[in-house]
Each structure stands twice: as C-alpha cells, then as structure tokens.
Amino acid sequence: MFKKIFAALLLGSVLTTGAVSAADYVIDQEGQHAFVNFKISHLGYSWLYGTFKDFDGTFSYDAEQPEASTVNVNLRTASLDSNHAERDKHLRSADFLNTSKHPKATFASTKVVSTGEGAADIVGDLTLNGVTKEIVIAANFIGEGDDPWGGYRAGFEGTTTLQLADFGIKANLGPASESVELILSVEGVRK
Incomplete structure (x- = not known):
C-alpha cells in the first residue's frame, strides 16, 4: 500500500493514507510545521544551508x-534566509533568484509514481527565476493522525536536486556548486 509521498515545494507538499476518497490538505507553514530548506556546496569545501520562510500550498x-x-x-x-544578511541580499539579486523580477516560485504536480512501500516520486513543473522545468521530488511518508486541536494531519519529507543553470542562474560558483539540493519537510492539516 502506498503510504509515503511529499510535496514540496518547492516547494515542498504532501499526501496522506487511509481515505477511501481524496482528502484535501493545507500545508501548515503558518504553524511552523513545514520547511523548504536548501543545501549547496561552498566552493567544494563546506555546505551552505538556508531556508525559505514564506510559502503556502x-x-x-x-x-x-x-x-x-x-x-x-x-x-x-x-x-530566502541563509543566516547572513549580505549573502541573502546577493542571493536575492539578479545574479541568482532575481526576486524583484520573479517574486514567486511555484510547483504544480503533474503525476505521482509509487516507488515502493511508503515512497513515491512526485513529478511536476517548478517555475523558478522565470523558468519552468519538470522536476522529480523523491518523497517519503512520515506519519499521520489526529492532532490535539481536533484536526487531522499528515507529514512527509522529500528531496530534489536542481541544476542552477537550468533555471537561468548563471553565477559561476565553481564546479562543486552547480546544483542545489532542496530538502522538504511538510505537515498538512486536512480541510
């Protein structure tokens, strides 16, 4: 039985098990129970981590x-927040995400493919920096059930790797830094 799936996001989104018909969920980002994080090599010497603090889905x-x-x-x-104000300013610039011209990134799934017990590939279109490309998010189910406030929740994790050049990001950070990994952790509240 298929029990795991994500979705992120970017942007980073989700699913749940046990329902006979489709159940709809809202990602609980407001309650700080969902994250879209990233990891990129810094010159091949260390890892730079960051997050996107404002998203919904x-x-x-x-x-x-x-x-x-x-x-x-x-x-x-x-x-975007990498815990360094000047670096964040540069990452928001036209060298990278060009946030003044492209203030929003979107992900819309086009299909879900089961890859084994509790795992799935979520295939969809990511629009980032004004470029739309198909990506695959490898997703896994974390858990589901009633919450203390009378709701029902489901949680998932997922990862995907993006090539910067595929999304029009031309900044040359060296061969070790040509891709970025997105790490998605999502909890949804059933509507």
Whole structure:
C-alpha cells in the first residue's frame, strides 16, 4: 500500500493514507510545521544551508489511487534566509533568484509514481527565476493522525536536486556548486 509521498515545494507538499476518497490538505507553514530548506556546496569545501520562510500550498491524496494525488505550492523567493544578511541580499539579486523580477516560485504536480512501500516520486513543473522545468521530488511518508486541536494531519519529507543553470542562474560558483539540493519537510492539516 502506498503510504509515503511529499510535496514540496518547492516547494515542498504532501499526501496522506487511509481515505477511501481524496482528502484535501493545507500545508501548515503558518504553524511552523513545514520547511523548504536548501543545501549547496561552498566552493567544494563546506555546505551552505538556508531556508525559505514564506510559502503556502495544498495537496490532495487518495490512498486507494495515489496516482491521482496532486500538490501545489507557492513560495515567496525574497523570504530566502541563509543566516547572513549580505549573502541573502546577493542571493536575492539578479545574479541568482532575481526576486524583484520573479517574486514567486511555484510547483504544480503533474503525476505521482509509487516507488515502493511508503515512497513515491512526485513529478511536476517548478517555475523558478522565470523558468519552468519538470522536476522529480523523491518523497517519503512520515506519519499521520489526529492532532490535539481536533484536526487531522499528515507529514512527509522529500528531496530534489536542481541544476542552477537550468533555471537561468548563471553565477559561476565553481564546479562543486552547480546544483542545489532542496530538502522538504511538510505537515498538512486536512480541510
């Protein structure tokens, strides 16, 4: 039975198990229970980590038909935070994300493919820096159930690697820094 799936996001989005028909979820970013993080090599010597603090999204999931699942995420690119103000300013510039021209990144799933017990590939279109490309998010189910406030939640994680040049980011950081890994952790609240 398919029990794991994400989605992120970017942008980083999700699914749940046990329902006979599709259940709709809202990503709980406001409650700080969802994250879109990134990791990129710094010159091949160390890792630079960061996060995007402002995003929202929804997902729908039917455990009996996981291939009918959907994920949609909207991310505000200026919410990038790498824990260094000057670096963040540079990453928001035209050299990288060009957030003044492209303030939003989006992800919309086009299909979900089960890859084994509790795992799936979420295929979809990521629009980043004004460029739309198909990406695949490798997703895994974390858990689901009732919360203390009368709601029902499901949590997932996922990862994907993006080539910077594929999204029009031409800054030359050296061969070790041509790609960035997105690490997505998402908790959704059933509508």
